[in-house]
Amino acid sequence: MKTTYAAALSAVALIGLAGCVANNPKGAEAIAVESTAAECKVATATATSGNISFNVKNSGDQVTEFYVLADDGLRIIGEVENIAVGASRALTIQAQPGSYFTVCKPGMIGEGIGQTAFTVTGDEIAIDASEEKATQEAVANYTAYTKTQVGELVMGVKALTDAYVAGNDDEARRLFPIARINYERIEPTAEQFGDLDPKIDYRKPGADAEGLEFTGFHRIEADLWNDEAVLNYPDDEVPLLDQTGREALADQLNTDIQALYDQVHSADFVLTLGDITNGAIGLLDEVAAPDGKLPGEEDEFSHTDLYDFYANVEGAEVAFGSVRDIAEAKGAEGAALVAELDAQFKAMKDLLATYGNYDDGFVSYDTVAQDKRNELGAQLNALSEPLAQLTHTVLGVSEG
Numbered sequence: 001m002k003t004t005y006a007a008a009l010s011a012v013a014l015i016g017l018a019g020c021v022a023n024n025p026k027g028a029e030a031i032a033v034e035s036t037a038a039e040c041k042v043a044t045a046t047a048t049s050g051n052i053s054f055n056v057k058n059s060g061d062q063v064t065e066f067y068v069l070a071d072d073g074l075r076i077i078g079e080v081e082n083i084a085v086g087a088s089r090a091l092t093i094q095a096q097p098g099s100y101f102t103v104c105k106p107g108m109i110g111e112g113i114g115q116t117a118f119t120v121t122g123d124e125i126a127i128d129a130s131e132e133k134a135t136q137e138a139v140a141n142y143t144a145y146t147k148t149q150v151g152e153l154v155m156g157v158k159a160l161t162d163a164y165v166a167g168n169d170d171e172a173r174r175l176f177p178i179a180r181i182n183y184e185r186i187e188p189t190a191e192q193f194g195d196l197d198p199k200i201d202y203r204k205p206g207a208d209a210e211g212l213e214f215t216g217f218h219r220i221e222a223d224l225w226n227d228e229a230v231l232n233y234p235d236d237e238v239p240l241l242d243q244t245g246r247e248a249l250a251d252q253l254n255t256d257i258q259a260l261y262d263q264v265h266s267a268d269f270v271l272t273l274g275d276i277t278n279g280a281i282g283l284l285d286e287v288a289a290p291d292g293k294l295p296g297e298e299d300e301f302s303h304t305d306l307y308d309f310y311a312n313v314e315g316a317e318v319a320f321g322s323v324r325d326i327a328e329a330k331g332a333e334g335a336a337l338v339a340e341l342d343a344q345f346k347a348m349k350d351l352l353a354t355y356g357n358y359d360d361g362f363v364s365y366d367t368v369a370q371d372k373r374n375e376l377g378a379q380l381n382a383l384s385e386p387l388a389q390l391t392h393t394v395l396g397v398s399e400g
Contacts, residue, residue: 037062045117046118046119051092073115076192082288093274096125149185150261151261160178165246176221184312184315186279186315188283189271196256196259204218215253220253273323280317284387287380327390337389
């Protein structure tokens with residue numbers, strides 16, 4: 001998760017992401033949730049195993065998020081983020097019997113408020129044998145993809161930090177957006193691991209809001225594009241680092257990326273079908289967030305946001321592709337959703353390609369006029385609306 005700040009809110013107001021209106025998917029138990037400035041009101045503390053749809057209304061005064069957490073209070077079972085003031089969104093999960101927690105996060109920062117125990121009763125959910133095999137294959141394939149991306153990330157970050165420490169700033173500037181591609185493709189997975197994402201990818205407002213040291217990608221960015229950083233933070237908040245400072249920052253980023261590699265390659269690393277589908281949705285939320293790529297806040301010094309934008313879309317498409325056959329097998333509704341997503345992913349990538357590519361580079365995002373950003377936002381909406389239905393379709397009951 002990235003943090004937000006008030007100045008960015010107006011920049012994202014025009015987006016109006018589709019999928020923000022809560023619905024009650026067929027076959028899902030619907031539970032009302034109200035997020036306010038001080039409370040996270042969940043209508044009931046119990047539910048029956050199966051598909052559960054949390055219909056979250058934001059009655060507060062800040063953009064908010066809603067989470068379902070595992071019994072340890074740390075691992076994320078499902079989340080819906082970037083819920084605008086006055087808007088509603090639905091989070092659908094497939095829950096087995098057990099103990100969970102619900103929590104809201106107004107402002108999308110800090111530990112959240114109203115963390116409450118939530119119990120799922122009933123029987124274990126049975127899966128059709130043929131679908132179970134398809135599920136196992138999808139999870140295995142996507143897990144392998146995730147591990148591959150993190151392996152490439154280790155190498156890309158090492159190349160970036162080597163150039164940075166050596167003082168080869170032109171090469172480091174070239175490598176900065178390239179090194180981030182692998183991270184952006186799997187960002188929701190990376191965010192599962194406690195304090196790693198804050199150290200690796202928080203922007204300065206996020207680090208300040210949570211009382212953290214400003215490190216990682218964006219501290220290197222602030223050093224490499226220091227003129228831009230000084231314009232944004234004129235009170236000597238992001239001074240140029242000396243050689244010792246550069247070496248310490250580079251070592252820390254490499255250490256944190258290696259820790260991420262170790263986590264996804266450990267025997268304890270397990271993904272579910274819901275992780276994959278909700279991760280796809282989360283990747284597009286990362287683009288549209290008030291401090292995200294579409295408003296131009298992610299890479300505020302380098303203006304390399306389009307690299308991240310494209311990588312998030314790529315990652316979402318890979319996640320969708322992993323479960324595509326399962327969705328298509330869900331009868332006419334599933335087949336129609338797959339066809340729509342195929343078309344909208346192509347349209348989104350075709351539009352982004354008009355601004356460049358990884359090999360030749362993307363245009364600097366500060367040169368993209370607001371009407372063109374609106375066009376990107378409209379296409380993002382067109383993709384996000386059907387993608388918001390992916391979890392329910394994949395985890396739902398076949399029509400056939």
